[in-house]
Amino acid sequence: MKRAIITKLDENHFEYMANEMEKYYDPFSFLFIGPTGYYVRQISDKFSEKLGKTINRDAFRVINQYVVETLKLNNMDTVFFDRDFFKAFIASQIEEYIKNEKDDEYLEFLRTVSRSKGILNYILELFEKAWEIKVSSGDFLTPYYYEINQLLEKNEKISKLILNLLNDTSLIMQKSGNIFDQITTYKWYVEEYFEEKKKNLVLSGFFDIPPILKDVFKKMFKNFENVYFYVWEQINDRAFNQLNDIYNFLKSEGFKIEETIPHTLKLKDKTKVTSYKNSIVEIYEITGKIKELLINGKSPNEIAIVVPNFSIAKQFSEKLTEIGIPNNVNLQSKLSESKIVKILLQPIKTIYYNFETEDLLALIESPYIDTRQLTIEKIEKFFREFRMLDEKFSKEKIQEISAHIKQLEEIKDDDTYQDRMEKIEEYKVFIEILENLLNLLEEVKNGITNDFITWFIEFIKFSIEKFDIFTNDKYLFEIKEEKNALIKFIEVLNNLKSYNLKINSWRTFYKILTSIINVEKYRFSERKENAIDIFDITQARFVRKKFKFFVNFTDAFYPNFDINPLILNVLSDPNKLRSFNEEIERRNVILSLIFSENNHISFPHSTLSGEPILPSTYATEFGEVKDIETSFYIIPQASKIYSEFDKNLYKAFNEERKLKLNVEWKSSLNVKKVSHSLISTYVNCPFKLFLSEKANVRNIDSDKSNLYIGIFYHRVLKRYFEEVVFELKKLVEEVYDEVFIEEFFQYSIPKSINIENYTKKLNEFLMHLHENVESKNIYQLEKTYMTKLRGNILAEARIDRIDKDKDSYTIIDYKKNSKNSDMGQLLLYDYIFKSNINKDFETTLLFLGIEDRKSYKIKRIKEKIYYNYYKSEKEIDYDIYLSWLDSILEKLTSGDITPIFVEQNNVKPFMMYLKDMGFKIQSKKRFCKSYAVSCHFYEICKNFEIYNNVKLVEK
Numbered sequence: 001m002k003r004a005i006i007t008k009l010d011e012n013h014f015e016y017m018a019n020e021m022e023k024y025y026d027p028f029s030f031l032f033i034g035p036t037g038y039y040v041r042q043i044s045d046k047f048s049e050k051l052g053k054t055i056n057r058d059a060f061r062v063i064n065q066y067v068v069e070t071l072k073l074n075n076m077d078t079v080f081f082d083r084d085f086f087k088a089f090i091a092s093q094i095e096e097y098i099k100n101e102k103d104d105e106y107l108e109f110l111r112t113v114s115r116s117k118g119i120l121n122y123i124l125e126l127f128e129k130a131w132e133i134k135v136s137s138g139d140f141l142t143p144y145y146y147e148i149n150q151l152l153e154k155n156e157k158i159s160k161l162i163l164n165l166l167n168d169t170s171l172i173m174q175k176s177g178n179i180f181d182q183i184t185t186y187k188w189y190v191e192e193y194f195e196e197k198k199k200n201l202v203l204s205g206f207f208d209i210p211p212i213l214k215d216v217f218k219k220m221f222k223n224f225e226n227v228y229f230y231v232w233e234q235i236n237d238r239a240f241n242q243l244n245d246i247y248n249f250l251k252s253e254g255f256k257i258e259e260t261i262p263h264t265l266k267l268k269d270k271t272k273v274t275s276y277k278n279s280i281v282e283i284y285e286i287t288g289k290i291k292e293l294l295i296n297g298k299s300p301n302e303i304a305i306v307v308p309n310f311s312i313a314k315q316f317s318e319k320l321t322e323i324g325i326p327n328n329v330n331l332q333s334k335l336s337e338s339k340i341v342k343i344l345l346q347p348i349k350t351i352y353y354n355f356e357t358e359d360l361l362a363l364i365e366s367p368y369i370d371t372r373q374l375t376i377e378k379i380e381k382f383f384r385e386f387r388m389l390d391e392k393f394s395k396e397k398i399q400e401i402s403a404h405i406k407q408l409e410e411i412k413d414d415d416t417y418q419d420r421m422e423k424i425e426e427y428k429v430f431i432e433i434l435e436n437l438l439n440l441l442e443e444v445k446n447g448i449t450n451d452f453i454t455w456f457i458e459f460i461k462f463s464i465e466k467f468d469i470f471t472n473d474k475y476l477f478e479i480k481e482e483k484n485a486l487i488k489f490i491e492v493l494n495n496l497k498s499y500n501l502k503i504n505s506w507r508t509f510y511k512i513l514t515s516i517i518n519v520e521k522y523r524f525s526e527r528k529e530n531a532i533d534i535f536d537i538t539q540a541r542f543v544r545k546k547f548k549f550f551v552n553f554t555d556a557f558y559p560n561f562d563i564n565p566l567i568l569n570v571l572s573d574p575n576k577l578r579s580f581n582e583e584i585e586r587r588n589v590i591l592s593l594i595f596s597e598n599n600h601i602s603f604p605h606s607t608l609s610g611e612p613i614l615p616s617t618y619a620t621e622f623g624e625v626k627d628i629e630t631s632f633y634i635i636p637q638a639s640k641i642y643s644e645f646d647k648n649l650y651k652a653f654n655e656e657r658k659l660k661l662n663v664e665w666k667s668s669l670n671v672k673k674v675s676h677s678l679i680s681t682y683v684n685c686p687f688k689l690f691l692s693e694k695a696n697v698r699n700i701d702s703d704k705s706n707l708y709i710g711i712f713y714h715r716v717l718k719r720y721f722e723e724v725v726f727e728l729k730k731l732v733e734e735v736y737d738e739v740f741i742e743e744f745f746q747y748s749i750p751k752s753i754n755i756e757n758y759t760k761k762l763n764e765f766l767m768h769l770h771e772n773v774e775s776k777n778i779y780q781l782e783k784t785y786m787t788k789l790r791g792n793i794l795a796e797a798r799i800d801r802i803d804k805d806k807d808s809y810t811i812i813d814y815k816k817n818s819k820n821s822d823m824g825q826l827l828l829y830d831y832i833f834k835s836n837i838n839k840d841f842e843t844t845l846l847f848l849g850i851e852d853r854k855s856y857k858i859k860r861i862k863e864k865i866y867y868n869y870y871k872s873e874k875e876i877d878y879d880i881y882l883s884w885l886d887s888i889l890e891k892l893t894s895g896d897i898t899p900i901f902v903e904q905n906n907v908k909p910f911m912m913y914l915k916d917m918g919f920k921i922q923s924k925k926r927f928c929k930s931y932a933v934s935c936h937f938y939e940i941c942k943n944f945e946i947y948n949n950v951k952l953v954e955k
Contacts, residue, residue, distance in 0.1 A: 002221065004255040007204070007230045009263070011597055014544045017204055017230065018046035024228065027056040029199035031224070033063050039205045039542035064182060067189045067216060071180060074193065081181045083124065084495050087519060090123055091512040092501050093168055094161075109157040114511060117336070121519040122564045123161070126151075128183070130162050131169065135187045136211040142242065143580040145211060151567055158566045183212060190215045195223055204230035205542065207587060208242040214249060221253060229255060236262040239587035265590065271599040273623035275615065279315075279552065279604045284636060285628065286549050286602060287319045290532065291642045293547060300326060302546040304533040306592060307331070308557035313534045314524070316551065323642035326531035330539055332521035335492070338485035341517060343367065344460055345510075347444040352510055355393045357383060360437065367467040369436050373429050382430050398434050401427055448506040453497045457490065481524055488522035541591035548596040553603045558616035559585040589618055599623075661947035665898040667694055673794040674889070676825045682892055683824075683909045684926055687899035691937050694897075710816055712739045713850050714800060716762060717814060718782045721801070728766075729759045761851055768853040773812065773846070779804035787835035790889050797832040808842040809833070818849030821856040823867065823921075824910035827881050830860055869920045876919060884913050899941065900926050901952045928952040 007016065021043070024030055034040035044060040061069070072078055081089075094114050101107040113119055129148045133141070141149055152159055173179055180188060201224035209217065221227050229250055232243055247257060276282040290303055305327075307313045313331045320327045335341050343366045350359040361383070363369065365376050374382075383389055386401060405427050408420050447455040464470050464486070469479055496513070503509055535543060537558075559582045568574050593599050601623055603615045619625065636646045667690055671678075682689045691697045716735045725731050732755055736745075745751060779802040789795045803810040811829050815821060826845035834843070840862070847856040858867040863878045891907055898905040908916065911923040928935050929952065935941070944950045 001225070002227045002229070002253065002255045004229045004231050004250050004257045006233050006258060006260060009232050009235060009265075009591075009594055011544060011595055013595065014042045014046050017043045018050050020230070021047045021202070022050070024200040024202055024226075025051075025055070025059075026199060027059065030056075030059050031066070031198065031201050032060045033066060033201070033203045033220070034060075034205045035063065035207075036205070036542050037062055037065075038539065042542070042544055043204075063213065063216065068182070068185050070193065070195075071185045071188055075178065077178050079179045080185070081179060083182075084492070084516075084520070085499055086124055086127070086181065087120060087516045088496055088499055088501065088512060089169075090127060090165060091120055091515040092503060092508070093165060094123075095503075095508045095511060097161075097164065106157055106160065110161070113161070114515075117514075118518045119566070120515040122566050123165075124519070125564055126158070126162050126566060127165050127169075130166055131181075131183050132210060132212045134166060135183050136215055141211060142208065142245065143576060147567060147577055186212045186216050190219045193219070198224050199226060200224065201227045202230070203228070206246060207232065207240065209246055209249060217249075218253065227255075231257070234260055234262040236264045237586075237590065239583050239590055241583060265594075267590070267593050267599070267622045268624070270597065271593060271601060271623040273553075273601045273615075273619050273625045275603060275605045275625055275627045277604065277629070278606055278608050280608065281628075282551060282602055282604050283315055283319050284640065286551055286600070287316065287323060287325070288640045288642060289600070290320070290325065290547075290549070291323055294325065298546070299530060300532045301530050304535055304540060304543060304545045304548050304596075306535050306537055306540045306548055306550045308536070308552055308554075308560070310524070312552050313536075317524070317534060320532060322645060326528050327534060328527050328531045329524040329534045331534065331536050332523055333485075335485060335489055335517035335520045335522055336514070338482060338489070338522070340479075340482040340486050341489050344463065344489070345514070345517075347440060348448060348456075348506075348510055351441060351445060351448070352507060355441075357389050360388075360393060363437060363440070364433055367469065368440050368463070369433055370466075370468075371429075371432055371436055374426060374433070378426065379430065379433070382427075393434075395438060398431055398438075401431055401434075405431075452506040452509045453493055457493050457497075460486075460490065460493075480526075484525065485522045488520065489517070492516055492520055537585075537588045537592055541588045542595065543592075544595045546597045548592065548599050550592070550599065550601045551603075553601045553616050553619050555614040555616050558589060558618055561585075586618070589622075593622060661902070661944060661950050665902065665904070666895045667897050668895050669694055669892065669897070671793065671892055673796060674789070674892070675796045675798075676822075676828050679828065679888060679892075680822060680825065680909070683888060683907055685900045685928075685935070686891075686897040686905070686907050687941070688935060688937060690897040691940070697937065697940070706816065708739055712736065712758070713762070713816065714782070714814060715739065716758075717800070720762075720766075721778055721781055728762060729755070732759045732762065765848070765850045765853060768855075769848060772848065772855050773803065773810065774805070774844075777804050778802075779809065785832050785836045787832045790886065790893070793889060793893070795828070795832055797829045799829050799833065802833070808844065809837075810844040810846060812846045812848060815847050815849050817852045818847050818854040818856055819852070821847040822909065822911065823858060824881075824884075826858060827860070827865070827910070828885070831882075831885070867921070869922070874920060876914065880914070880917075881910065884910050899944075901928060901941065901944070901950060903949075925955075926953065927955045930955040 005020075007013065021032065025047070032040070032043065034043065040060050040062055044055065044057060047060075048055045068080065072080065094110060098107065098110045098114060101110060113123070126148060129145060130152055133145060133149050133152075152163060169181075173181075173184055201220060203217070231246055231250065232240070234240070234243060234247075250257060274285075276285055286305070290305075293303060294300065305313075305316055307316065310329075310331045310333045313329050317327050317329050346359065346363050346366055347368065350356070350363055353359055361376065361380060364379055386397060386404075388397060391397070405424055408424050408427075444459070447459060470483075492513075496509075496516075501512075503512070533543070533545070540548065561578055561581060563574075563577055563581055568577065599622075601619050603619060604613055605615070605627070606612050615625065636650060638650060641647050641650055665687070669690065678689070678693075681692070712735055715738070716731060719725070719731060719735070720728070736751070736755055736758070740751075740754075745754070780799065781801055782798065783802065784796060784798045786794060786796050799811055800814045801812040803812070811826060811833065813826065813829070826847065830843050830845055834841075842862075843860045845858045845860065849855065858865060860866075860878060865876050865878055865881065866873055867876075868874070888907065896907065898907065909923070909926075911921055912926070914921045915923040928941060929938050938952070941952060945952060
């Protein structure tokens with residue numbers, strides 16, 4: 001008997017089918033067939049629960065699983081090739097075709113295919129459908145199969161490739177009678193399998209039946225006395241057009257089907273559509289709703305979140321975990337996206353692509369190089385400095401760096417001593433890194449030339465044992481995802497080894513492997529019982545839940561027109577296939593909505609930066625959109641606190657004990673010696689001095705070019721006035737080579753340009769100097785003076801030039817630009833110099849700008865200081881400066897390191913100090929960040945803004 005039973009498409013379907021099973025179930029003479037594992041498992045679970053005892057689970061099967069198990073049971077020596085084999089087979093065959101192809105145009109096509117990431121999946125899809133068409137006997141083809149069949153008849157490059165693969169597959173199958181794949185297993189079942197008739201066959205859940213399955217079903221109908229085909233009711237929606245094909249197939253097989261009026265879906269009654277400000281708010285709100293459901297007694301396994309991709313699944317999973325909700329991410333990620341897989345393949349990739357800089361840097365940054373004491377930014381800088389971006393990496397490059405170190409070590413002590421010592425140490429660490437890198441690559445080069453797969457598996461085992469993150473238990477939770485990826489990767493390698501592909505070239509194996517990992521996937525985490533399920537739309541379509549949350553339901557994801565590009569480009573009418581794909585996507589969405597009692601569709605209406613986002617057209621079709629305006633962004637409302645982290649944030653910002661910075665800014669700076677530079681750093685921001693001197697925080701990306709230019713100018717001017725110089729340019733050339741020792745500055749083009757530029761600027765400056773310096777009697781050049789301050793603090797002044805005229809002196813300080821002038825610097829120099837001369841005199845204090853050729857002048861006559869304010873001369877008592885200096889030294893020695901962004905800071909530069917006292921003087925404000933220029937430690941201090949009473953000083 002053949003009977004077609006029309007069944008309703010609603011959320012009670014699985015309970016209905018479980019009840020129906022009671023009519024037919026017999027542990028030994030019954031078979032239930034469904035379309036997917038999720039669908040079959042839900043019916044068998046509910047039937048077992050209803051029956052109240054253990055059932056024969058083998059009687060409930062997915063169609064492809066049933067046929068394969070039947071084959072293996074009846075042919076014990078069968079070798080079954082699954083999709084993994086065909087991924088490897090297709091990838092290896094393409095490489096073989098490349099070797100033998102003579103047609104240049106087709107060869108270029110094959111090479112493009114071989115290099116393209118992810119394209120293997122599209123080829124495999126076309127191949128499987130074409131193989132199915134070839135093996136099946138069906139006359140009627142659905143639109144997708146029809147287009148593929150048409151493609152095979154065309155003179156296209158992709159058609160040629162698919163046909164070649166089909167022929168090679170047929171040859172393999174013919175040579176060995178015991179090798180099968182999914183399609184030939186179906187063929188075996190249809191043409192060769194014989195079984196005694198069983199009593200009851202029940203089929204349910206199908207929305208389409210591919211050609212080969214029609215042949216299988218026809219055979220199955222003959223092997224059972226009673227066949228019950230539960231067919232979905234006709235639905236008045238384009239998503240269910242393919243049901244007509246099933247109805248026609250059943251009629252042709254002798255099933256009687258009652259004519260019914262197509263049913264109209266009513267989804268709006270149980271579907272809410274909500275729009276949120278952005279994705280962060282959406283995550284907070286949706287996970288909050290789920291937490292409320294659990295608090296109100298709902299079970300986690302009654303709830304599912306439906307996501308468009310793996311990335312969004314992880315975001316929701318992390319938030320659910322944070323608020324203490326167990327969850328299962330049922331989506332899978334590509335192996336090529338796994339960090340550990342990328343790391344393990346990186347040495348081979350580096351050799352394969354002939355030591356590209358990007359690959360070398362990736363290796364250095366990986367756990368293979370465990371001696372890395374330099375930041376990757378610093379290493380990149382050294383790569384540029386030693387021309388390693390353009391030249392091939394080799395041992396000779398290490399010798400070149402060693403020679404450069406020797407050159408630096410031979411330079412006599414000078415202004416650059418400290419900087420040179422730091423640079424030499426960095427170069428030595430860099431050499432150590434490069435040596436370790438070379439040793440690793442040499443080891444890999446020796447290994448890959450043998451049995452590639454066997455060697456690689458051993459190499460992975462050895463490497464993992466060395467990686468601290470895999471051997472240290474404290475990282476156990478953080479790397480659980482990567483461990484799953486590693487297990488799957490090893491499985492892929494073992495499969496490749498078992499296929500015995502007869503490939504000798506490691507390069508070919510590497511290309512095959514990279515093709516496979518771009519399509520092979522792994523599970524994010526192990527499955528937990530009684531947990532929230534996170535699905536994609538194809539998984540969710542046959543899953544019954546009380547609550548489903550469809551998140552990020554935007555136009556970018558629904559519908560998803562992921563059409564095989566290899567076939568799309570050669571279709572006469574691509575819109576037909578797009579329309580067909582949209583119908584399938586729409587059907588998946590509708591089914592997911594149907595098999596749920598309560599649906600919540602949500603989407604962010606803007607990005608984090610404010611750009612608008614369009615919702616899916618399905619969102620407005622299946623429900624009324626409600627826009628939720630949420631005032632909170634990062635800090636949640638009291639009613640929406642579900643984690644310890646959110647609780648602490650809320651307390652910090654909203655309760656009486658607000659998050660305020662309340663610390664005593666004190667540290668033992670242990671200052672024994674001061675200079676203008678140290679005092680200037682301190683008065684501009686005491687905390688900056690603490691970070692640089694006490695905490696020893698180094699700015700790894702600091703640009704020291706201005707430092708070297710300043711040293712260069714000072715050295716040229718000192719020698720110019722010490723020696724009889726007839727040709728300034730020659731002196732500039734000599735000093736340039738002494739100061740600018742880095743590789744870049746010694747290249748011929750920048751060197752010649754710089755020398756011309758500096759010579760011109762110095763000539764112009766010397767003219768400016770003669771116009772502004774009244775005295776021509778040079779007393780000292782580049783002289784260092786010292787004295788004691790506050791009893792035991794040694795103060796040092798290195799003065800560029802001192803001129804003497806009877807009982808007066810002129811103290812000159814050269815500046816690259818006079819805008820950096822600081823009255824306090826000149827007064828400190830005058831005080832220290834005066835202490836050394838030990839008699840009273842008048843002093844002219846002069847800043848001279850070398851590049852801007854401007855000057856800044858003050859005078860000290862007895863106990864008065866005279867300075868210009870616009871066009872008028874102003875005066876202050878000398879004691880004011882001495883009082884300021886004493887107060888600064890007192891704060892410095894007491895360890896006051898209060899930053900300028902804290903209200904309590906009262907350490908100020910001298911000119912700002914004067915202005916605050918009411919004197920008319922030009923004084924610059926202090927900023928943590930001014931336009932594009934910021935303090936070296938700006939990013940560190942920015943973290944203090946989590947406190948309510950802290951705001952960095954910005955312009």
